[in-house]
Amino acid sequence: MGEFEEIVLLTVAILHGEAYGVSVRKDIETRLGRKVSVGAMQTALRRMEQKGFLKSEFGEATKERGGKRKRYFTITSFGKKALQEAKDTRLQLWNAIPKVVFE
Amino acid sequence: MKSKTPNPPKFFLDFFRWFCHPDIREDIEGDLLESFNESVKSKGYKKxxxxxxxxxxxxxxxGIIRSFSGTYRLNHYGRFKSFFVLTYRHFIKTPLTALIQLFGMTVGLTIFLLVLLWIFQEVGYDKFNKHADRIYRLEISSEHNNNMVGLTTTIATIIKDNIPEVEKTVRLRHWKADQTVLKLDNEQDPDFFRTGEIVYADNDFFEIFSFDFIKGDPKNALKKKNSAVITESLAKNMYGYRSPIGEQISVGKGVNFTITGVIRDVPNFHVDFKMIRSFKTHQTNDTWWYWAHPTYLLINENHDVTELEQKIAAVLRPHFPEGLKDQFTKFDCHLRPLKDIYFSGGEAQEAGYAQHGDYKKVIAYAFIAFFTLLLACINLINLSNAKFLERAKEVGIKRVSGASRSQIFLQFLGETSLLCFISLVLALAFTFHTLQWFNNLMDSKLLISNLLEPSIVTSILIGLVMVCLVSGGFPALYVLSFRPVKVLKGLNVSKGFTLKKLNLVIQFAVTIFLLIGTITVLQQVNYMKNADPGFAREQQVYFSFNGNHLERLATLKETLQANPNILAVSSTEAIPGTYNLADNKPVTIIFNGTEYKLAGTPADDGFVDALGLKVVAGRFFDKAYKADNLIQRSDELSSEPINIVLNESAVRAIGLEEPIGATGKFPNGGIVQVIGIINDYHMNSLENHIPPTFYTWSRAFAVVVRITPFDIPNTVNFMDKQILKLSEHIHSDIQFIDDVYNKQYQKDENFAELMMYFTLLTFVIAGMGLFGVSTFTVKVRVKEIGIRKSMGASAYQIFTLLTKAFIIIVLIAALLAIPVAWMSMDNWLNNYAYRVDLKWWFFVGAGAVALVIVVLTVALRTVKAAKINPALCLRYE
Structure with a gap:
């Protein structure tokens, strides 16, 4: 799992049931203050869905969407496990840093 | 009024809809629109x-872009892709058959390509000249000589000065022998080089003929005395990548040449040369002497050639000097178009300066190439049919699922075409590697780059399309004949076996025909090479002799004869292998009131000894009889008859009962008396008859020397020195007669060798095809064999059962091939005056060889089948 994928996955988890294309992008942009390319984000979403970290279902269609339905993404338990692992790995590494380094 | 919903950019939205994968299109498009509407509010429409x-x-x-196949869009990509996949899988599944198919077609196409290159070169001779339509060679006929090409130097000058229709003229002098020259660019360490053939030519040579100049000025290259233009290949040999312009070369004794130009090598000019020297070097003043200069005229457009011929004759006639006038009382001019020269071998007297092609040979090779390709096609058809039969179910399913006939036809046509295309690529590689070998064999100068010429590319493409249509079309039609219902029920569809049999018959008929041809050609060549030519062929050398030094010839002869290793010396032009008597216009002599046409040949007293001939009756010329020698005959003898010697053919032709002492006369009144008869000998290839000939002791421009077999190099060296002593401008071009004589058969030998290779290859192709077909037959009949065996048939019975059909095919093929071969080989042999007879064993032998090969090939499969355990092949039912 790449860094960008991890961010997208975490955002989907944060939004919890409200995660679809626009909301995920907006959330990353406001929360992290970085520009997100739609292409990169959409590819990441689809790839993670294929890997089984995410699952998706169609939601409601609104007028400002030109009558097109939303696709809501939710994190699967496999996705959660992957996030947990990623976090653990980091922590393990953080813990291994000698205290002296930050002094 | 502003629109309620602002429009997003339509083009880009459509673009997105087009490229996006359909599964994810809807929600992303929704996202895009939602963001757009939002940003219209917050950031404005434009942004x-x-x-x-x-x-x-x-x-x-x-990840977002859809894949271009397998969508619901209605294109054929998917189908075409599956064709390739299927083709590939079937190649892998039956690799042996696929390889046999590929190899057979590759061999066929390689031969096709090689012969195609060769034919285009032959037919394209001299056509590179821009003015080819307006260039003519002047030939003169008189009483003694027909279509004489070697003219005197004055003739061109007279024509140029008096006939305005002739724009330019060029005179050539050609030396067949090459010369050793000395490079003078490095005085400490001068290099020797062999020049290759040399031509002397007037400065207008490059105005008339279109040669590419790499360096130098074509307008003035041959203007000065002692200037020379060389070909690129010779320049590379001598000077590497340095510019040779202005370099000096020496031919010995202070005669130095300056190189004034380099031209690109031209493989298809009818005169072969590596070096052209200015004509002034050869001769400065025009003379009426020395008839040895082919003369070419560039005439203005739109002139009637026949009229011009007459005009030239009329202009020339008054210019002839007194001594020559009586020799040219009858006098005709003929203008031969440049484009006709190459295929006009033997029609004019050229003394061997020009190269010639043979139309018959072009046609023969075209036939061979065609048949080899046909065999390869038939081979492919047979094997494809066998292979496709196993795919009957595939075809059945396709037909039932709604594939149209044309789709299935295209699939199978395409499959074979793909194979042909791969074969063509392989064949190009093969051609590249075998071209050198082929060039050596054909004595040609083909280049691989010739393949890129538009006309050749077109022919190759046409050939490829034909091959694809023939060898792909038949199997595809065969596949179409499958009935889906029957096929799917698992019924056997072994129809089309008759076509297969017919194909095999054709293949073997062609193979047997070629084999008979090869045997015949080999027999004829062997016969010609080994037949007794009637003269001693070994230890004879000859050299030609410049007419300007005739008076010194007697001295030279005496000096030469003083050497103990020199047995006999004779000045004559009748050099075996070089001098074609049949070319000469015969001389008329009247015996007993009847006119006879005899070939006249100059000889001298040493002639019989030098050539190793036999005097059959009477005597040959002798110093003791003063009347024999016409060159030194004193005037008081002028009333005496001229002594002549006849050959046996002449005696037979005239029908003299007592030839010795018989007298006849020339039409102008001169009396001749026969003093002797010599045996007939083959002065030329056995292709030609020995003409009735008479010999007189008269002027000749060549010398034959017979030497002992001891210390030959020294003897030749000695002769070289003696010849050079005569004059510093003389060439010494000593050659061995047996070399020159055997060279006549070089082309026949090469033809035989090539026939052999072609035959071998057709055998390989046919054999492989047969192998494929027998494999298939065994496969189809394996259950039948199993049942027969379980009913008690022996392995031998099975073997004969399976082999019999093929033996019958070969017999039918032989029956077809033999009469055709008989007629065409008899026809071919009739080109030769002295020929072998067609013997029965040529035919039986060829048939037997074919039969043995067939039985052995078939046995590879049938023996295995005959030994099969019936339990194994009947297990599944």
Whole structure:
């Protein structure tokens, strides 16, 4: 799992049931203050869905969407496990840093 | 009024809809629109549009873009892809058959390509000249000589000065022998080089003929005395990549040449040369002497050639000097178009300066190439049929699922075409590697780059399309004949076996025909090479002799004869292998009131000894009889008859009962008396008859020397020195007669060798095809064999059962091939005056060889089948 994928996955988890294309992008942009390319984000979403970290279902269609339905993404338990692992790995590494380094 | 919903950029949205994968199109499009509407509110319409465009462009990336096959869009990509996949899988499944198919077609196409290159070169001779339509060679006929090409130097000058229709003229002098020259660029360490053939030519040579100049000025290259133009290949040999312009070369004794130009090598000019020297070097003043200069005229457009011929004759006639006038009382001019020269071998007297092609040979090779290709096609058809039969179910399913006939036809046609295309690529590689070998064999100068000429590319493409249509079309039609219902029920569809049999018959008929041809050609060549030519062929050398030094010839002869290793010396032009008597216009002599046409040949007292001939009756010329020698005959003898010697053919032709002492006379009144008869000998190839000939002791421009077999190099060296002593301008071009004589058969030998290879290859192709077909037959009949065996048939019975059909095919093929071969080989042999007879064993032998090969090939499969355990092949039912 790449860094960008991890961010997208975490955002989907944060939004919890409200995660679809626009909301995920907006959330990353406001929360992290970085520009997100739609292409990169959409590819990441689809790839993670294929890997089984995410699952998706169609939601409601609104007028400002030109009558097109939303696709809501939710994190699967496999996705959660992957996030947990990623976090653990980091922590393990953080813990291994000698205290002296930050002094 | 502002629109309620602002429009997103339609083009980019459509673009997105087009490229996006359909599964994810809806929600992403929704997202795009939602963001757009939002940013219209917050950032304004223009900026929102730009943002959407930017988003769309960012979405154009793998993962979002749909794949281009397998969607519901109605194209044929998927079908074509499956064709390739199927083709590939079947290649892998039956690799042996596929390889046999590929190899057979590759061999066929390679031969096709090689012969194609060769034919285009032969037919294209001299056509590179821009003015080819307006260039003519002047030939003169008189009483003694027909279509004489070697003219005197004055003739061109007279024509140029008096006939305005002739724009330019060029005179040539050609030396067949090459010369050793000395490079003078490095005085400490001068290098020797062999020049290759040399031509002397007037400065207008490059105005008339279109040669490419790499360096130097074509307008003035041959203007000065002692200047020379060389070909690129010779220049590379002598000077590497340095410019040779202005370099000096020496031919010995202070005669130095300056190189004034380099031209690109031209493989298809009818005169072969590596070096051209200015004509002034050869001769400065025009003379009426020395008939040895082919003369070419460039005439203005739109002139009637026949009229011009007459005009030239009329202009020339008054210019002849007194001594020559009586020799040219009858006098005709003929203008031969440049484009006809190459295929006009033997029609004019050329003394061997020009190269000639043979139309018959072109046609023969075209036939061979065609048949080899046909065999390869038939081979492919047979094997494809056998292979496709196993795919009957595939075809059945396709037909039932709604494939149209044309789709199935195209699939199978395409499959074979793909194979042909791969074969063509392989054949190009083969051609590249075998071209050198082929060039050596054909004595040609083909280049691989010739393949890129538009006319050749077109022919190759046409050939490929034909091959694809023939060898792909028949099997595809065969596949179409399958009935889906029957096929799917698992019924056997072994129809089309008759076609297969017919194909095999054709293949073997062609193979047997070629084999008979090869045997015949080999027999004839062997016969010609080994037949007794009637003269001693070994230890004879000859050299030609410049007419300007005739008076010194007697001295030279005496000096030579003083050497103990020199047995006999004779000045004559009748050099075996070089001098074609049949070319000469015969001389008329009247015996007993009847006119006879005899070939006249100059000889001298040493002639019989030098050539190793036999005096059959009477005597040959002798110093003791003063009347014999016409060159030194004193005037008081002028009333005496001229002594002549006849050959046996002449005696037979005239029908003299007592030839010795018989007298006859020339039409102008001169009396001749026969003093002796010599045996007939083959002065030329056995292709030609020995003409009735008479010999007189008269002027000749060549010398034959017979030497002992001891210390030959020294003897030749000695002769070289003696010849050079005569004059510093003389060439010494000593050659061995047996070399020259055997060279006549070089082309026949090469033809035989090539026939042999072609035959071998057709055998390989046919054999492989047969192998494929027998494999198939065994496969189809394996259950039958099993049942027969379980009923008690022996392995031998099975073997004969399976082999019999093929033996019958070979017999039918032989029956077809033999009469055709008989007629065409008899026809071919009739080109030769002295020929072998067609013997029965040529035919039986060829048939037997074919039969043995067939039985052995078939046995590879049938023996295995005959030994099969019936339990194994009957297990599944």
């Amino acid at each position: 929102a549009r730009l943002l959407l465009v930017w988003d769309v462009l960012q979405l154009f990336r793998p």
